[in-house]
Each structure stands twice: as structure tokens, then as C-alpha cells.
Amino acid sequence: MKMLNKTLTIGLILSLLSLHVLAQIPRIVEKDGRHALLVDGKPFFILGGQAHNSSGWPGMMPELFSAVKTMHLNTVEIPIYWEQVEAKPGKFNFSLVDTLLAQARAHQVRLVILWFGTWKNGSNHYMPEWMKREAAKYPNITGSKGQAIDSPSPIAKTTLEADIKAFTQVMHHLKQADPQHTVIMVQVENEAGAWGSVRDYSPAAQKLFQAAVPPQLLQPEVLNSLNVPVVASGTWQQVFGDRADEYFQAWYVASFIGKVAAAGKAEYPLPMYVNCALREPFSNPTADTYESGGPTDNVIPIWKAAAPVIDLLAPDIYLQGSKKILKVIELYDRPNNALFVPEAALSFANAKYLYEVIGRGGIGFSPFGIDANVPEGQPAETSERLAPFSRDYVVIAPMIRVLSEWAFEGKIKTAIEREDHAEQTIDVGTWKAVVSFGSTRANADQVNREPNGKIMIVQLDTNKFILIGSLCHITFQPARQHTGSAWQYLKVEEGNYENGIFKPLRILNGDETDFGGPRFGAGPIVLQAELITR
Numbered sequence: 200m201k202m203l204n205k206t207l208t209i210g211l212i213l214s215l216l217s218l219h220v221l222a223q224i225p226r227i228v229e230k231d232g233r234h235a236l237l238v239d240g241k242p243f244f245i246l247g248g249q250a251h252n253s254s255g256w257p258g259m260m261p262e263l264f265s266a267v268k269t270m271h272l273n274t275v276e277i278p279i280y281w282e283q284v285e286a287k288p289g290k291f292n293f294s295l296v297d298t299l300l301a302q303a304r305a306h307q308v309r310l311v312i313l314w315f316g317t318w319k320n321g322s323n324h325y326m327p328e329w330m331k332r333e334a335a336k337y338p339n340i341t342g343s344k345g346q347a348i349d350s351p352s353p354i355a356k357t358t359l360e361a362d363i364k365a366f367t368q369v370m371h372h373l374k375q376a377d378p379q380h381t382v383i384m385v386q387v388e389n390e391a392g393a394w395g396s397v398r399d400y401s402p403a404a405q406k407l408f409q410a411a412v413p414p415q416l417l418q419p420e421v422l423n424s425l426n427v428p429v430v431a432s433g434t435w436q437q438v439f440g441d442r443a444d445e446y447f448q449a450w451y452v453a454s455f456i457g458k459v460a461a462a463g464k465a466e467y468p469l470p471m472y473v474n475c476a477l478r479e480p481f482s483n484p485t486a487d488t489y490e491s492g493g494p495t496d497n498v499i500p501i502w503k504a505a506a507p508v509i510d511l512l513a514p515d516i517y518l519q520g521s522k523k524i525l526k527v528i529e530l531y532d533r534p535n536n537a538l539f540v541p542e543a544a545l546s547f548a549n550a551k552y553l554y555e556v557i558g559r560g561g562i563g564f565s566p567f568g569i570d571a572n573v574p575e576g577q578p579a580e581t582s583e584r585l586a587p588f589s590r591d592y593v594v595i596a597p598m599i600r601v602l603s604e605w606a607f608e609g610k611i612k613t614a615i616e617r618e619d620h621a622e623q624t625i626d627v628g629t630w631k632a633v634v635s636f637g638s639t640r641a642n643a644d645q646v647n648r649e650p651n652g653k654i655m656i657v658q659l660d661t662n663k664f665i666l667i668g669s670l671c672h673i674t675f676q677p678a679r680q681h682t683g684s685a686w687q688y689l690k691v692e693e694g695n696y697e698n699g700i701f702k703p704l705r706i707l708n709g710d711e712t713d714f715g716g717p718r719f720g721a722g723p724i725v726l727q728a729e730l731i732t733r
């Protein structure tokens with residue numbers, strides 16, 4: 200009897216422990232259209248960096264983690280490879296996953312694992328050799344003229360089953376090996392879809408294309424959001440007209456990945472996302488000009504209907520120019536889609552979008568290629584190469600938890616410099632914040648050479664703000680009932696955050712705050728400013 204009681208007590212403790220682990224599992228929450236990724240139960244904004252594609256090997260760790268340290272990031276995005284995890288059919292090897300977990304813990308960062316499975320940039324290049332050798336069993340798609348396309352078929356059950364089996368093992372292993380949630384999110388596949396053909400035209404695909412559109416896609420809210428007339432039934436061509444080929448491909452790619460993700464989540468329900476090779480966001484181009492079938496902005500409703508288990512669809516930002524990039528950010532920031540930028544070019548021009556994503560209540564941002572493999576014309580020296588983001592990360596990282604909470608609460612507004620360098624006025628309650636772009640008092644009228652200025656304005660109280668930024672000036676004007684009143688700074692302090700508390704370094708006054716200031720130089724700083732009307 201005593202023995203039985205002891206066994207029951209141990210069993211109870213174990214299940215409570217496992218419940219606790221599951222209760223603290225990272226998850227995404229939404230409030231008033233903003234999102235937070237909860238890690239250890241609290242909002243956690245990913246200050247990320249993605250490794251190069253072939254950097255998930257033990258020999259690459261020193262270089263990678265030296266970049267991690269230089270950059271002050273809190274999360275590394277790193278691939279794991281199907282061809283390595285299951286080099287022999289049914290024989291799984293997680294030694295590289297374990298290496299990544301150990302390295303990340305030793306360097307006190309979290310991981311986003313990228314599952315390079317069936318799709319990598321639209322191709323099957325990370326499939327195990329034993330699959331590549333059996334092309335008939337694990338087929339690629341066929342082009343409209345019968346030509347071979349270097350892209351796996353989204354309708355091949357054999358491939359789907361094999362991917363489900365492998366990914367399930369990955370998630371099973373993570374559940375066992377990572378009770379402390381070093382891994383906070385998983386990317387399922389990489390830039391799925393097809394280059395070189397809008398869809399699969401194989402005989403099997405043709406049969407499906409001539410069949411009826413699945414009922415989930417015929418829901419009025421889905422058809423409305425696709426700007427398609429609501430109908431009760433029809434073939435792909437009948438319902439979707441000239442976008443039928445692309446929508447067909449999107450449906451089957453999304454359904455495939457949704458099933459892989461669902462099987463993985465059944466093992467261990469970490470947040471999961473799918474990244475996207477974008478299309479030009481303004482001109483509604485045809486799908487032969489971009490990767491067809493991936494979650495481009497025009498097919499987001501199809502992805503949501505086909506793969507509801509996927510937490511979010513994420514834009515990889517390699518476009519240029521603030522108009523296009525801000526449009527893309529807007530398109531992927533939806534109440535049902537947390538904003539996360541898993542890849543962006545590692546450039547000074549892109550650091551300002553980190554501010555935009557924080558200000559919108561997004562969950563993370565990550566430039567691509569933080570370890571070497573230096574592109575032509577870029578500095579070989581690590582700290583110089585990483586400076587576009589490390590300059591901001593070093594300032595933001597110590598306060599990221601409190602910043603994530605403010606972002607989720609909607610307390611942050613941002614101003615991002617556009618190519619015309621135009622001044623911006625931001626409404627912050629009974630004040631208007633006027634932001635102009637340039638950083639020297641002597642040349643106060645001189646704008647920045649490149650449009651890289653940015654600022655985050657956190658409203659702590661009616662008259663109290665935290666200001667973080669670079670390459671800009673900010674000044675205030677009393678607004679609403681105080682419009683026209685005289686005003687001044689009561690106190691402006693430069694400092695930093697430690698454990699959620701502002702630690703002042705000095706009080707700024709005189710040249711540092713007069714003449715339309717304070718102003719922010721090339722290196723971002725954190726200010727706490729209190730204002731009064733008089």
C-alpha cells in the first residue's frame with residue numbers, strides 16, 4: 200500500500216512538472232491587433248540573426264557564435280537539415296540538434312530552428328540522398344510544356360508522409376531534449392513554392408485542377424478576401440479565372456505544409472511559421488515573376504484556410520526602398536498574423552524596419568547571414584559587417600523584456616526616415632512629437648546622406664517618454680487642450696535600462712537639448728524625457 204502511494208505521488212509530481220513545462224511553452228498571443236511571443240510566460244521580442252544556410256555544423260559554431268556575441272542578439276535562427284537528420288531511411292540522428300542546443304545555452308541565446316525539409320527556396324535540395332535517388336517515388340512538379348521543374352510536388356503523398364515522419368521525430372526529440380525551451384519557434388520548410396512554373400501540370404495535378412475547389416476555399420469570407428465572387432461550387436478555373444493556376448499551387452503547398460506542421464505540433468506544440476519569398480507589393484504581378492505557391496500577400500487567405508495550424512506567415516525582406524518595405528510590413532501585420540521578419544538584408548538601410556516592427560507590436564526581426572561568407576564589397580571585419588544591427592541591438596537588448604511589454608501594450612510609436620527625408624509629426628496624447636532627420640546642430644538643416652534615421656517613442660505617462668533612436672532630432676508641441684501653450688523640458692536624461700529600471704548616466708541640457716533637440720547621432724542612445732507646459 201505504502202509503495203503504491205509513493206508511486207502515485209511520484210507520478211503526480213511528474214505530471215505536474217510536465218504540465219508546468221507545457222504551461223510555459225512559448226506561444227503567440229494577440230491583443231488589439233498587436234502580438235507577443237510569450238517566452239517563459241512573458242513577451243519576448245526576437246532580436247535575431249540568421250546563420251548562412253550551411254552553418255548548422257559543429258565546425259561552424261565558433262564563427263557563428265562569435266558573430267552572435269558581437270551582435271548582442273537574443274535569438275539565433277539556424278537550419279537543421281533533413282539530409283543530415285535522416286541520412287538513412289528511418290534512422291534518425293539528432294547530434295547536430297543537440298550541438299545547437301548546447302551552444303545556444305552556453306551563449307545564453309534562444310533558437311529558432313528552420314526545418315530544411317521538402318522545400319528550400321522552392322527546390323528539394325535538402326531532401327536525403329535516398330529520396331533524391333528515387334525521383335519517381337518522390338517526384339518534382341512538371342511544367343506546362345511537360346518540362347522538368349526543380350521543385351518538389353506538393354501533391355505527392357509519399358513525400359508528405361516521409362516529411363511528416365521526419366519532422367515528427369524532430370519535434371519529439373526537441374520535446375525530450377529541451378525542457379528549458381531554448382528553441383522558441385520553428386520554421387517549417389524554407390521559402391516553399393516553385394520557381395519556373397506557376398503550378399504542377401503533371402497528369403495527377405491536372406486531374407485535381409479539373410476537379411472541384413475544396414469547400415474550405417469556398418467560404419464567403421475567404422472568397423471575399425481574395426476579391427472573388429462568392430459561389431457555391433466550381434472548378435479552379437471557374438472559381439478563380441486567371442489566378443487559378445497560382446491559387447491551386449498555393450492551396451496544395453499550404454495543405455502539405457499544414458499537415459507537416461500539425462503532425463509536429465501533435466508531438467510538441469511550439470509556435471510554427473512559414474517564410475515567404477515576396478512579390479512586388481503594389482502592381483499585382485503575375486506568378487510567373489515570383490515564387491508561385493508560397494505565402495505571398497495575395498494568397499495569405501488561401502494559406503490561412505489550408506493551414507490554420509501555422510501560427511504566422513512571415514516576409515523575407517530583400518526588396519528595397521521604404522515605400523515597398525513598409526507596404527510589405529503592413530500586409531503581413533494582421534490581427535490573425537503576428538508580424539515577424541525572419542530574414543532581411545544585413546544593411547544600415549534595413550535597421551529602421553526593426554523599429555517599425557517593434558512599434559507595430561510584432562514579435563521579431565532577424566537579418567540574414569550573420570556569420571562570415573562576406574559578400575563582394577562588404578567589410579570583412581566582423582564588427583564592422585554586423586554594425587548595421589549590432590549598434591541597435593547593443594542598446595535595445597538589455598531592455599528587450601520591458602520593450603516587448605510596452606510594444607504589446609501599444610505604448611510605442613515610431614518614425615522611420617523615408618527617401619525624401621521629410622519631417623514627421625507623431626501624435627502622442629496631449630503632445631505632438633516632431634521628428635526631423637539629420638544629426639548635427641551646426642547643419643541643422645542638413646538631412647542625412649542616407650535615409651537611415653529612426654526613433655521609437657515610448658509613452659510612459661502623459662508627459663514622460665522614453666526615446667530611442669539615431670540620426671534624427673525630436674522636439675515637442677503641446678496639443679489638444681494645451682495647443683499653443685508654452686512648454687519646456689523638465690528633465691532629459693541619457694541612460695540605459697537594467698532589469699526593467701532606467702539608470703541615468705547624465706542629464707542632458709544646453710547644446711544637447713536646445714535648437715529643436717535632443718538629437719540622436721549615428722549610434723542609438725536611450726533618453727528619458729519629461730516635459731511641462733507653462
Ligand code: DGJ
Binds near residue numbers: 515567
Ligand atoms: C532567402 C532564403 O530563405 C535563405 O535561405 C537564403 O537562401 C537567402 N535567400 C539568400 O540570400
